[in-house]
Amino acid sequence: MNEFLNGFGNIALIVAAAVAVIALAAAVYAIKTAFGPLGVVLKWLFAYAPGNEAVAGISYGARMLAWAAVVAAVVWLLYQWS
Numbered sequence: 001m002n003e004f005l006n007g008f009g010n011i012a013l014i015v016a017a018a019v020a021v022i023a024l025a026a027a028v029y030a031i032k033t034a035f036g037p038l039g040v041v042l043k044w045l046f047a048y049a050p051g052n053e054a055v056a057g058i059s060y061g062a063r064m065l066a067w068a069a070v071v072a073a074v075v076w077l078l079y080q081w082s
Helices: 002-046 053-081
Strands: none
Touching: 002 053
């Protein structure tokens, strides 16, 4: 009987580890799904892709406009909260 209980404890430990791994995978999936679009926007804001100079210039200008909008929004929020 003692051997059976020891075996049951090992099985419970394996099941607990499997459930923990599944929960971690679910959490990572949920986070990547929720914040995926934000990651794409941040990559676009920080990235510079050399290539066609006209496209690179337009992309650079759009990034600067986006950064200006972000800074303006932060300043406006800080001003409103003070």
